[in-house]
Amino acid sequence: MSKDGIKGTEAWVEKIGKYELPALAATVRNLEKMASNDTASLASLGQSVLHDQGLTSRILRVVNSVTYGVGRNRVTTVSRAAVILGYNTLKHICITAKMIDSMLRNRDINKQVHDRLLRLMAKSFHAAMLARTLIGEHDEDTREEVYIAALLHELGEIAFWSMGGPITEELDERLSERRGSKDQLVHEVLGTSFDQISVGLASSWNMGEMLIRSIEDPGRRTPEMRAIELATNYSDALTDPEARVDVASCLSDMAELMGIPVAGIKRRLKRCTEESVELAVSYGAEALTEYLDPKADLSRFENEDIHHKSDEMMQLKMLRELTQLSAEKADLNLLVNTAIEGLHRGVGMDRVIVLMVNQQKDRLTPRFVSCQNAEKIETGFVFPLSAAQTVFDDVYKDQAPLWVEEPNAEAWRQKLTPAIRGLSEGMSFFTGPLVVNGKCLGLIYSDRAETERPLKRDDFAAFNHFVGQLSLCLSLAIR
Structure with a gap:
């Protein structure tokens, strides 16, 4: 039994959704349930984003980053960004920004637990960028679905570590001692698995079928599922030196999925990592860059306009x-x-x-x-x-x-x-x-x-x- 006395998937989903991350849960639900017409979409953005000026500024920095390449004229409003990028793309930018803000807000986290959280978030962030690259020939809506599924693939575990407190320190200590497999130790402490919590949160927050399928049935051989699985595995190896990933096999499978040589995949991976660093800075998550690229030069971002206007x-x-x-x-x-x-x-x-x-x-x-x-x-x-x-x-x-x-x-x-x-x-x-x-x-x-x-x-x-x-x-x- 954990020190918190909480056991089982439903109990953890309720605790995280209601008490630990209510702002993130509310944002995700509002954005996911909005109607498909333009009026409802923009109204939802107004409700969920515009009254949060800090979030609005981060979103506009992301939209104007190289990753989204909106052109020489900077986008200055969320409304125009929705028109240029499409609602689904902007919706996922909002979710990413709110997730990073919610997960990194708790300052009272043990250092070892905080390191686990940052490493896992960096992995998820890079995996999302890589999965979207691997599925590059598909339509924009599919690419965005793949992106969000890879980003939130570890949602349950990320949400757990972001809580901090005795329960996270207890599990961190057990995992560090390595007296059993990770799955076994997690189940002993939480009475469930991180994957089950992720599925529970995804269902509760109406996050879509692709995310749930990627967790429950990762072996499905569709291009979308393969992209998410390969991106998650490779990003695990990138951010965690102790991860047991066959990198050579992963590179070969990614090359096969995209239909290009392994050398071409390596070039795309390098570019993807560079873009991940830039995007992390745009989201205000500089702390993740150490795990993405320890040698990254962040000085070029120092003079960026952060919208500190009168x-x-x-x-x-x-x-x-x-x-x-x-x-x-x-x-x-x-x-x-x-x-x-x-x-x-x-x-x-x-x-x-x-x-x-x-x-x-x-x-x-x-x-x-x-x-x-x-x-x-x-x-x-x-x-x-x-x-x-x-x-x-x-x-x-x-x-x-x-x-x-x-x-x-x-x-x-x-x-x-x-x-x-x-x-x-x-x-x-x-x-x-x-x-x-x-x-x-x-x-x-x-x-x-x-x-x-x-x-x-x-x-x-x-x-x-x-x-x-x-x-x-x-x-x-x-x-």
Whole structure:
């Protein structure tokens, strides 16, 4: 029995998903269950990524890395990255970034356990890059599926070591003493295997059939399964000198899979390792590079733009992006999501909600929701438009923005219905009209309820600028 008293696959899956890595679990679930249409995809990105500015910056660094080669013009918004790379590719970049962030966040880990974690993450990272290389002749969606399956192939073990604490130290000590096989010792301590935990997490998080098949049936001879197996084996040998891998046989099998000579495989492996180092730095995981390539020169990354821009500079960049999209006659949903991204990254708003009027013009409903707990807002709020003269009524009819600075003040008592107070959670907020060709089609609502930071006059001016620019861009696009 382990020191934690936890035994069995279900118990470990629940502990990891609910208590150890809830942010990663939530992100993965949100991204995996989104609908296939563009509106739902971009809305999911807004919900899962845009309000996390640190994550957004890392994703944009990755998108602009050599690996993804988006061209000479740097991608400055997540919305445009989704259009250029496709949703599936960007989804997997988000998952990778969130996984690295979640796994490396715990600083209270024993040094030996931490070394195991870093080595295993480096292996998984390199295996994902290599598997995608090995399956290079297939379509992009298949390559991305293979990538994520190789990346998360060791998910159960990585998640376990990232926990830290007595249970991880106990198992690390037993494995170091080598009094039995690894599988046997893991089962004695956990009451299950790392593979079973990986499958349990993959199923719980809706990670797709390819990942589950690669763990449960690795001997299946499809090109995808072979690529994952060979990449995992070779990356194990690369990151762990004590790994028992027949490297020569592995190289021969990879050459056969790709239909090229072994010498060609060796050149591709060298390039793959170099790209893995660069990508790890882009993800903010420099600690992994020691295990990927101990001689890697990281000095060339030191002067990279890490998006430490002032709010004003970021606002200008996002407003320019919005204008450029309008000139390119971009999709309306992309215009809206770019404005939402500008309010998050440029103005520093926590929550941005676009409320659209229905055909009868008698109510407002949330259409684009970018914040935590977005589903609750999407399904739980409808705001009637009536003679009641609420805050939303005033903005809709007068086509003028409002800043509700003190929600509990007497001036707002009749203007804030229970539904509006429920949405704002009693916090100050901005709301402005979305006016397209002279007609108000809805409202934009924004606040800082998640961080409880104060709103200022400059913030209101910037909010109005984005709302006005979006209204103008939509008017031009519809014409």
